[in-house]
Amino acid sequence: MPHLEIDGAVKRYAGKTVLHGIDLALGQGEFVSLLGPSGCGKTTLLRIVAGFERPDGGRVVLAGADITDRPAARRNMGMVFQAYSLFPNMTAEENVRFGLKVRRETPAAQQARAAELLALVGLAEHARKYPHQLSGGQQQRVALARALAIRPALLLLDEPLSALDAKVRVQLRDEIRRIQQETGVTTLFVTHDQEEALSISDRVVVMQEGRIAQAGTPAEIYGEPANIFVARFVGAAAELRGRVRDAEAGLVELCGRAVPAVRARGLTTGAEVHVLLRPETVRLGPPGAAEALLEGVVASRVFFGALTSIRIEIDGGFSLAAAMPSAEAGAVAQGSRVSVWWDGEAPRVLAAE
Amino acid sequence: MRFRFKTGEGGGLTLAFVGPLVVYVIAFLVLPTLMLLAEAFSGKRGLTLKYVAALGQGQTVVAFRNSIVLSALAALVGVIAGGIAAYLVLRPGMKRGVRSLVTSFSAVAANFAGVPLAFAFIATLGSLGIITVWLKSAGVDLYGMGFSLYSLPGLVLVYAYFQIPLMIIVFTPALEALRREWREAAENLGASAFDYWRHVGLPILLPSLLSAFILLFGNAFSAYATPYALTSGIVALVPVEISNVLSGNVMISQQTGAALALGMIVVMVAVMGLYALAARRIGRWGRR
Numbered sequence A: 001m002p003h004l005e006i007d008g009a010v011k012r013y014a015g016k017t018v019l020h021g022i023d024l025a026l027g028q029g030e031f032v033s034l035l036g037p038s039g040c041g042k043t044t045l046l047r048i049v050a051g052f053e054r055p056d057g058g059r060v061v062l063a064g065a066d067i068t069d070r071p072a073a074r075r076n077m078g079m080v081f082q083a084y085s086l087f088p089n090m091t092a093e094e095n096v097r098f099g100l101k102v103r104r105e106t107p108a109a110q111q112a113r114a115a116e117l118l119a120l121v122g123l124a125e126h127a128r129k130y131p132h133q134l135s136g137g138q139q140q141r142v143a144l145a146r147a148l149a150i151r152p153a154l155l156l157l158d159e160p161l162s163a164l165d166a167k168v169r170v171q172l173r174d175e176i177r178r179i180q181q182e183t184g185v186t187t188l189f190v191t192h193d194q195e196e197a198l199s200i201s202d203r204v205v206v207m208q209e210g211r212i213a214q215a216g217t218p219a220e221i222y223g224e225p226a227n228i229f230v231a232r233f234v235g236a237a238a239e240l241r242g243r244v245r246d247a248e249a250g251l252v253e254l255c256g257r258a259v260p261a262v263r264a265r266g267l268t269t270g271a272e273v274h275v276l277l278r279p280e281t282v283r284l285g286p287p288g289a290a291e292a293l294l295e296g297v298v299a300s301r302v303f304f305g306a307l308t309s310i311r312i313e314i315d316g317g318f319s320l321a322a323a324m325p326s327a328e329a330g331a332v333a334q335g336s337r338v339s340v341w342w343d344g345e346a347p348r349v350l351a352a353e
Numbered sequence B: 001m002r003f004r005f006k007t008g009e010g011g012g013l014t015l016a017f018v019g020p021l022v023v024y025v026i027a028f029l030v031l032p033t034l035m036l037l038a039e040a041f042s043g044k045r046g047l048t049l050k051y052v053a054a055l056g057q058g059q060t061v062v063a064f065r066n067s068i069v070l071s072a073l074a075a076l077v078g079v080i081a082g083g084i085a086a087y088l089v090l091r092p093g094m095k096r097g098v099r100s101l102v103t104s105f106s107a108v109a110a111n112f113a114g115v116p117l118a119f120a121f122i123a124t125l126g127s128l129g130i131i132t133v134w135l136k137s138a139g140v141d142l143y144g145m146g147f148s149l150y151s152l153p154g155l156v157l158v159y160a161y162f163q164i165p166l167m168i169i170v171f172t173p174a175l176e177a178l179r180r181e182w183r184e185a186a187e188n189l190g191a192s193a194f195d196y197w198r199h200v201g202l203p204i205l206l207p208s209l210l211s212a213f214i215l216l217f218g219n220a221f222s223a224y225a226t227p228y229a230l231t232s233g234i235v236a237l238v239p240v241e242i243s244n245v246l247s248g249n250v251m252i253s254q255q256t257g258a259a260l261a262l263g264m265i266v267v268m269v270a271v272m273g274l275y276a277l278a279a280r281r282i283g284r285w286g287r288r
Helices: A042-050 A092-102 A107-120 A136-149 A166-183 A194-200 A218-223 A228-233 B012-040 B050-056 B058-090 B096-109 B115-125 B130-137 B152-176 B180-188 B193-221 B225-231 B238-247 B254-282
Strands: A004-013 A016-026 A031-035 A057-062 A077-080 A154-158 A187-191 A203-208 A211-216 A238-246 A251-254 A257-260 A272-277 A283-285 A294-303 A307-314 A319-325 A337-341 A348-351
Touching: A004 A042, A016 A042, A016 A057, A016 A211, A031 A042, A031 A194, A042 A077, A042 A154, A042 A187, A077 A136, A077 B180, A092 A107, A092 A136, A092 B193, A107 A136, A136 A154, A136 A166, A136 B180, A166 A194, A187 A194, A194 A218, A203 A218, A203 A228, A211 A218, A211 A228, A228 A238, A228 A272, A228 A348, A238 A319, A251 A272, A283 A319, A307 A337, B012 B254, B050 B058, B050 B254, B058 B096, B058 B152, B058 B193, B058 B238, B058 B254, B096 B152, B115 B130, B115 B152, B115 B225, B152 B193, B152 B225, B180 B193, B193 B254, B225 B238, B238 B254
Parallel strands: A031 A187, A031 A203, A077 A154, A154 A187
Antiparallel strands: A004 A016, A004 A057, A203 A211, A238 A251, A238 A272, A251 A257, A272 A348, A283 A337, A294 A307, A294 A337, A307 A319
């Protein structure tokens, strides 16, 4: 039995449907991310689970109990918000104790639990500080401790990292995953950052215009995008228009040349397709290399530290990017001609809409 | 040609705007206060404590007591009623039209004081006012029950007319600054509405409530035209007493007037001192 079950959730605002019957189930201890662009309905879905919004259709079931009509205060869910939501009139410790205080737990129990949680998020020495005396990352850690203090049946994270700078964001992202695994709390995480979702989740649910576009493990979402929206939204990929040359042989035609793409098998020969190539699957070599499928000119190089992104203008009119270890990328000069190839397993082939 | 404000180290722009204000404050607040101070202690033969000592006389003590009680009550009524009204108007789901209607009305009503306001109340709730007469014909004799518009409770009622809208105006920004996330976080953690207001909402608003109380207290404490037009001096109040001694209604004594005004300043300074102490205590979480 799933720990959380969202069954046909529908939400409308002023006659506009923003959620079209969402079905989603989370197993006990699972970390699931809702990923999508602004306005796709991911936060609305989270707020329905939290009890801040009432669905116009469908139901929310937690541990076998229908909680659709249960007020937020009685759902026993911990939530970390996007904006800093710590109570500014309370110290970090008082914030963490708040949920226990309103549950009428003894002061000793409150204190012990707050100390335990602040230690878990690495802020034991900041217990007596007010929110304005803490950095953004520290505030979000306290918010996480506060949400976990009540031993929630479900942890809800509403873009908790989006207001933080890049370095702190990565640190806290890893912290959240560690803490989630330590506590085993079932977690629903909302984000528009695909890197965040892929790196932290057991499963990712990509949402588009109030519908689930694809749900799967991070590897499935990245490697096997179900449609062009998911492919475009998750990870970088060159998107090339082509045609299935020979479906049985797994060949597609790009710029008048037949190139291998085993995923073309099962499609119809002659069908228009999108061929998606992740930068890390593209190989480069000197002109005339034996493996060459296409040739082109290096248009630009962008250094990203360990990797360098190289953009190639392919003869015939389209461009694609290759990601190479920076140590090897030195040999590929801007403006030089290169051969381009890939393994037949690499391209994702989607029927053109 | 491009113009650029100078905002660098020299602070020329700041000086250009703040400078005239400082001059204005010195010319029309600091200097008059110093002159009052000097006058209150000046007699025909130089320095004297006669006029300040006269503040302890019966009628003056009553005037100060009445003014303080009236101002505190009017401020309290304004803070409570105006605070609740502002909260209700800003509640989620309240129509925008209602909100702008209340805001516009408040802006007008907060400035509608003096003789017109006194007349409006006399015409409605005076001893022969429309509502009074109508209620009497319906069997409710307001004045027979002890109510009088020309008394302290009557003045509190009239002051409420401009105090409540003023409270709505000054308190709305504080209410708007309450973040939705605080309420939702509290709710999510299991708090009832009462828990939220007790532990989060009211403590955060308390400094603003105190500031508003001081403003409303000062507003009522310095009101002159309204009580004068309404009570014609029946209820002793300090501003009316000052007018009496300056206009020669009872006697002409600039020094007595100066001493009374000085007393008012002392009261306001004392109230603001109490406020500073309280604000320091309750607002410690906001200090950087």
